[in-house]
Amino acid sequence: MARMLLECSLSDKLCVVQGEQYAVIIVPTLLVGAFLILLGVILWLFIRGQRSQQQTSGLQGISPTPPSRDLSCKAAGLGGNVFLPLETSVESLLRATTPALAKLQVPREQLSDVLEQIHNGNCGAIYRAKMHSGDPRKSKxxxxxxxxxxxxLREVQDFLGQIQFRQYLGKHKNLVQLEGCCTEGLPLYMVLEDVAQGDLLSFLWTCRRDVMNMDGLLYDLTEKQVYHIGKQVLSALEFLQDKQLFHGDVAARNILIQGDLTAKLCGLGLAYEVHARGAISSAHTVPLKWLAPExxxxxxxxxxxxIWSFGILLYEMVTLGAPPYPEVPPTRILQHLQRRKIMKRPSTCTHTMYNLMKSCWHWSEDSRPSPRKLRSRLEAAAxxxxxxxxxxxxxxxxxxxxAAVAGISVESLPTATLPSEDPQARNVYV
Known part of the structure; x- marks a missing residue:
């Protein structure tokens, strides 16, 4: 074929040399071309795999959660976009969920006595009320x-989802309990346990005042009592972990305290989002200074x-409600932690307590103790x-x-909305 292309005879030696030159050029060219095609295929498969991984990255690293059994609620990535159920009206949605919530229904006439409005948020108002039963002595x-x-429809779906989530969780002595609901018709009510003494942050601030007791609650806090409160919070975290969940916003502002120093972890909005959607919504923000590096x-x-946030909680308690990292602006907290810097030991903190804090503040997640192991350490220290x-x-x-030092809004503080400094002035039941 080379001879025909060159138009030469079999006895022409120059033609043979040129034919061999063609072979030397064509064969490597074909090999290089095949290599480039193979490389292009490999790169295309790699890029395709990276895009697929990015689309599902929001669901990686989170323990799988049992699905909400009676509410059609699925997610599409980090945005938490919820697909609406087959029902096309609020009435049909309520009828579909009524059987699952039948045991929780509270007759509306039992909630007739509204004592006060606690909070008025974007989703609705929160009231303190009296719930009556057949026996007047059992009203509470x-x-x-x-x-x-x-x-x-979406707001109703989300409200019902929160009720079903608390129903799925069940009861735990260190979580705010679901008492019932009114969902057979509008308006929709969720009835929760009342922890009248208010949130832990307000309690810590009151401990700074020169008072011995107020409304029957002692306002003197000791190191032993700090351990007592901390163990209860860890017990609630263990409970969530057993449900393959996490809290996501552990802080003094999200803990309610009773007169006997029984602690109730609240603010389960992030836990609900993970349970229902598999990821945290970008609209749900948490103050930066309480967040772990990851x-x-x-x-x-x-x-x-x-666990990282629990270490911040210990700092809040031993300082009676001081904001964490007081010398670091909130927007610079990540750079501060990337230099492997942690908070110094407060003057009110013992070395034993400080060592517990430091164990929570390891940069690597695997180096931090589990809630159960940390609770054992607190029990030993107590x-x-x-x-x-x-x-x-x-x-x-x-x-x-x-608020400026902590990186939160003044309106979200427990004593900022009411001049009477009512500890129930913010929505800690969300």
Missing amino acids: SVVVKALREPAG RLLLRPASIRGD RTASDKAVLQVPELVVPELY
Whole structure:
């Protein structure tokens, strides 16, 4: 074929040399071309795999959660886009969920006595009310969360999902309990346990004042009592972990306290989102100074992130409600942690307590203790902790200054919305 292309005879030696030159050129060219095609296929498969991984990255690193059994609610990525159920109206949706919530229904006439409005949020108002039964001696104070009207199909679906989520969780002594609901018709109510003493942050701030007791609650806090409260919070985190969930916003503002120092973890909005959608919505924000490094880096959250936040909670308690990292602006907290810097030991903190904090603040998630192991450490430390020396911080809290240092809004503070400094002035039941 080479000879024909060159138009030469078999006895022409020059033609043979040129034919061999063609072979030397064509064969490597074909090999290089085949290599480039193979390389292009490999690169295309790699890029395709990377895109697929990015689309599902929001669901990686989170323990699988049992689906909500009676509510059609699925997610599409990090945005938490919920596909609407087959029902096309609020009435049909309520009829579809009534059987699953039948045991929780509370007759509306039993909630007739509204004592006060606690909070008025974007989703609706929260009231303190009296719930009556057939026996007048068994009436009790409850918190009623009402869905704002008029509400669309998605808002109703989400409200019912929150009720079903609490039903799925069940009861735990260190979680705010679901008492019942009114969902057979509008308006929709969620009835929750009332913890009248208020949130832990307000309690810590009151401990700074020169008072011994108020409304029957002692306002002197000791190191031993800090361990007592901490163990209860860890018990609630263990419970969530057993359900393959995490809290996501452990802080003094999200803990309710009773007169006997029984702690109730609340603020389960993030746990509900993970349960229902498999990821945290971008609309749900948490103050930066309480977040673990992986959360600041927008990596998937886990119970070990709650352990980091628990260390911040210990700092809040021993300082009677001081904001964390007081010398670091909120927007610079990630750079501060990337230099492997942690908070210094407060003057009111023992070395034992500080070592527990530091164990929560390991950069690597795997180096932090589990809730169960950390609770055992707290129990051991409590045996030798002082029950006599009262924690003292002379300075009173200025809400505006605290908000600026902590990186939160003044309106979200427990004492900022009502001049009477009512500890129930913010929605801690969400």
